[in-house]
Amino acid sequence: MSGKDRVSIGLSAAILAVEVEQPVVLVVSHDGAEDALPFGPFDPAYHRTLESGLRKWVGEQTRFDLGYTEQLYTFGDKGRHMPGGGNKGDRVVSVGYLALTRKGPETAETRWRSWYHYFPWEDWRDARPAMIDGVILPSLRKFVKDAPDAEAAELRRERVNLCFGESWDEEKVLERYELLYEAGLVQEYFRDTGKPPRGAAPSQSLGTAMLFDHRRILATAIARLRGKLKYRPVVFELMAPTFTLLELQRAVEALAGLRLHKQNFRRLVAEQGLVEGTGKLSAPARGRPAELFRFRREVLRERLAPGVRLTPRRARQERGG
Amino acid sequence: MSGKDRVSIGLSAAILAVEVEQPVVLVVSHDGAEDALPFGPFDPAYHRTLESGLRKWVGEQTRFDLGYTEQLYTFGDKGRHMPGGGNKGDRVVSVGYLALTRKGPETAETRWRSWYHYFPWEDWRDARPAMIDGVILPSLRKFVKDAPDAEAAELRRERVNLCFGESWDEEKVLERYELLYEAGLVQEYFRDTGKPPRGAAPSQSLGTAMLFDHRRILATAIARLRGKLKYRPVVFELMAPTFTLLELQRAVEALAGLRLHKQNFRRLVAEQGLVEGTGKLSAPARGRPAELFRFRREVLRERLAPGVRLTPRRARQERGG
């Protein structure tokens, strides 16, 4: 490989936490500029692995250490540059990470912000967000109508239906964002393409924009987290050492953007043996105190992933070969 | 970012297919040398995205195009070099891809090989592989015993149990390989560390070794595929345009390394509306002919991912806020 094949590597992290019903993300926010995810270069001379590089500069910049981290995706798209002012002709490849922590202090540069700020259509806890029927679907219908030909229109129609149709799949965060991007309903579209806002007034652009492709990375992070919630005990990375079952449920609801059935939620958590009571009680402002629970760390090691079963046959049945 | 921060990017692909009960992977195989995954450099001057770079040189080297592809993971570990002979001091970051195709022709350089060649302990279709009780578990028990202290021993014991204990989780392909690597039961361990084989005779080293960390990438690919099988209709990427239900089942079994219950498998496939009959019949050597089915491509668009439910509450229940 010659020198011209070489690129710079950028590491960006969607650092997520949840505090009293609000799911939050750590952003770097300068007045006037767009919000950004914390970002740092990978220095091959000093870092043994990509993840150790990430932990190092996150520790330096934000003063707390990442607990659970997970690599999300590596983007190498031309034209989707990264901050830090690369040299002319530089090509930057960006590796996105998801990190789960408990909400820590803000610094001069960083602050915690509800992620529904960037994705207001993703919060269905109170109700189906009014903006979906009020703004999104009308605009998307126009997007379908504006397709170059009938076939493209049909594809767009199906995509709209998958993303915002009758049934809501809370995991499709990325698909929805990408659709809104392509339909020109988020600011980044105009910023990236240079096209003038058309159709729907630009004032109607949806959610708060972020620097470069950071909103896409955040969407990927939320989607991954929402998916993982269901088959791995990742919520506990975000909880205090002890918590009531309702607090746990509220955290899951905040992340998933949905309300859950209380009694069944408890049954699930109890049956899976994810938590154990501490015997102590919470001191709520109102209502009966609840028992405080803690996460049974053992399950991380003892339990197999309870994912969807692909049950092996038990008995012998025909020759099998 | 200065020039010294720059690295080279390598793209490697685990290209998988399945042919009559055998799951296969496309490998580059030179006599005398270890098998390798097809590999190519990412050239930022010519390729708009990482994936387009991958498709380009795979097309050149292997003469067929990837259908479904998915990015797996980006490895940047120091000391896990890549082929191609980088300059001294070069740091290579390697992006692994999973690709699913139908088995095509071999070339002078490439051939299709059963992936159970590299992971013989992963095929439970006929029976629990004898090598698990004969070789793996005894060696791993020694590995547990050789731990530096009691706490480390306990951790090792739990890991062994999770990977090779009573219940078998077919998705833990990567965890098992990494455990065997650390326990010094695969050749790559000695090659990478320079340590002499100890304890169990080196002749007992398990499975066929691959170049650099390619076996790790392949393990990641298989794990991802086995997981995805259960909630996305990816098998069909590997099937001929029409197939019988038993052929479909055999393909799933080959990938998962498990036998399934025939009647229930059909029920599942039918209920999910994944396939539709063609009316035509197969012409088997023996036995009653079966109907030929085809994949209903529509489901890719109409169906929501049927992952584990996190069912939203239907009715209202308490104030919810």
Added chain:
DNA sequence: CGGACATATACTCATTTCGAGTATATATGT
């Protein structure tokens, strides 16, 4: 002190899904 309110927790019940079968139909070869 005694509701009104708010929350916690136990228990019920019908429905669906799932694992594991049995039964029957339709081919081939001898």
Added chain:
DNA sequence: ACATATATACTCGAAATGAGTATATGTCCG
């Protein structure tokens, strides 16, 4: 005709799931 092999239909009990009801235990306010 029947042994063998495969395909397909149907059954049945157990477990998981969705949606409740009922009751217990707190605080606050008049």
